[in-house]
Amino acid sequence: MVKRKSEAFINGKALRPESLMMGYGYHPEWSEGAIKCPIFQTSTFTFKNAEESKAFFELAYGLRKRDPNEELGLIYSRLNNPDLEILEDRLALWDDAEAGAVFSSGMSAISTTLLSFLRPGDVILHSEPVYGGTDYLLKQILPQFNIRPIGFLANGGIEAIERVLADPDVAHRLGMIYLEIPANPTNALVDIAACAALAQRRSSSERRGLLAVDNTFLGPLWQQPLKHGADLALYSATKFIGGHSDLIAGVCLGAADLIAHVKTMRTIMGTMADPWTGWLLMRSLETLKLRMTSQMKNARYVANFLAEHPRVERVYYLGHLVEDDPQYPIYRKQCSAPGSMIAFDIVGGQAEAFRFLNALEHIKLAVSLGGTESLAEHPATMTHADVDPEERIEMGITDQMVRLSVGIEHPEDLIADLEQALAAA
Numbered sequence: 089m090v091k092r093k094s095e096a097f098i099n100g101k102a103l104r105p106e107s108l109m110m111g112y113g114y115h116p117e118w119s120e121g122a123i124k125c126p127i128f129q130t131s132t133f134t135f136k137n138a139e140e141s142k143a144f145f146e147l148a149y150g151l152r153k154r155d156p157n158e159e160l161g162l163i164y165s166r167l168n169n170p171d172l173e174i175l176e177d178r179l180a181l182w183d184d185a186e187a188g189a190v191f192s193s194g195m196s197a198i199s200t201t202l203l204s205f206l207r208p209g210d211v212i213l214h215s216e217p218v219y220g221g222t223d224y225l226l227k228q229i230l231p232q233f234n235i236r237p238i239g240f241l242a243n244g245g246i247e248a249i250e251r252v253l254a255d256p257d258v259a260h261r262l263g264m265i266y267l268e269i270p271a272n273p274t275n276a277l278v279d280i281a282a283c284a285a286l287a288q289r290r291s292s293s294e295r296r297g298l299l300a301v302d303n304t305f306l307g308p309l310w311q312q313p314l315k316h317g318a319d320l321a322l323y324s325a326t327k328f329i330g331g332h333s334d335l336i337a338g339v340c341l342g343a344a345d346l347i348a349h350v351k352t353m354r355t356i357m358g359t360m361a362d363p364w365t366g367w368l369l370m371r372s373l374e375t376l377k378l379r380m381t382s383q384m385k386n387a388r389y390v391a392n393f394l395a396e397h398p399r400v401e402r403v404y405y406l407g408h409l410v411e412d413d414p415q416y417p418i419y420r421k422q423c424s425a426p427g428s429m430i431a432f433d434i435v436g437g438q439a440e441a442f443r444f445l446n447a448l449e450h451i452k453l454a455v456s457l458g459g460t461e462s463l464a465e466h467p468a469t470m471t472h473a474d475v476d477p478e479e480r481i482e483m484g485i486t487d488q489m490v491r492l493s494v495g496i497e498h499p500e501d502l503i504a505d506l507e508q509a510l511a512a513a
């Protein structure tokens with residue numbers, strides 16, 4: 089549970105995150121009355137006196153215990169900076185996290201967090217498919233440190249994870265369960281609470297099995313992993329949180345002791361975001377709910393249109409899950425809306441998918457997602473080109489599949505573009 093500042097309450101009642109994004113954690117009297125937090129474009133901070141700086145460094149290096157209510161003073165922008173600290177306070181509100189850390193990219197958030205907790209000899213159990221950069225980290229880099237990745241299909245149900253954990257050697261070495269859900273691009277879900285229980289059961293007194301969830305696709309609005317027992321929520325803030333396709337950043341949220349550990353690694357690896365990116369993200373957070381709500385509503389129009397279209401074979405959209413689908417109860421339990429990522433199989437194969445993509449006039453052909461503008465791409469030859477072709481089919485990523493990230497345009501304009509491009513395909 090977040091330790092909220094007093095300004096987050098009226099008459100003892102907590103204000104909602106969207107009400108707090110404009111000013112939480114910043115006081116105009118700090119900066120000449122400026123209504124907005126300035127950009128603290130500085131590498132270092134002056135100390136009042138040598139005694140103060142000594143006290144700051146003792147805390148920074150963990151040489152003494154922190155007094156209750158004592159915050160780490162500002163030292164140097166690789167350790168901390170007001171734009172990052174205020175941003176971290178605001179980000180924590182959405183997921184009701186105790187603490188947060190902001191990074192220079194989603195990948196630096198993920199790699200710094202994994203290296204903070206995994207040790208040689210560990211196993212990391214992860215859902216498949218995962219983001220290409222994460223896939224490379226898991227399968228190419230971590231094994232160089234004797235950390236073994238074991239994947240399970242996101243659409244395989246909790247049984248797929250239990251099967252892997254039935255091997256006592258794997259169970260004994262479990263360092264982390266890592267989920268990326270909904271899976272990209274098929275929108276497959278994994279039960280977060282069930283995974284949290286599995287990680288808990290593998291924990292010993294000296295070692296805690298952690299559950300980390302990459303929540304980029306639905307969070308922080310429509311899915312909050314920490315509320316379902318995850319230890320860490322990770323984000324590529326490049327996507328919905330930034331939301332304007334104009335910056336690269338990442339986030340890790342969780343309990344204060346875990347985030348303190350991650351921040352130590354961040355300080356040493358130097359993977360923090362810069363003050364300007366921090367400031368841009370604060371600006372983005374003011375409209376986060378507006379944008380994600382508009383995108384989610386547009387996506388529903390688009391998905392319904394696609395599902396009815398004779399040139400579309402299948403639509404992968406959380407809002408179309410039917411009650412007898414094993415994914416449906418998971419969706420109802422842990423997601424509050426279907427988000428704005430849609431994939432669909434066009435009738436035909438790669439040639440038809442390419443003709444469709446080339447015919448789009450308004451929707452841009454690009455990877456990335458979550459921005460105000462709608463984007464389309466071909467997973468099999470773009471975001472997932474690196475995946476072994478056989479495994480790719482097993483994950484449900486066909487040659488006829490197109491992925492859409494739906495933006496905030498007028499939904500009828502989006503549908504008009506899709507309609508003419510489907511006709512051209």
Ligand SMILES: *Cc1c(COP(=O)(O)O)cnc(C)c1O
Nearest residue numbers: 193194195219302304324326337
């Ligand atoms: C984009 C993305 C990442 C990587 O984030 P960057 O900000 O590009 O480093 C990680 N996970 C998911 C699900 C993503 O979509």
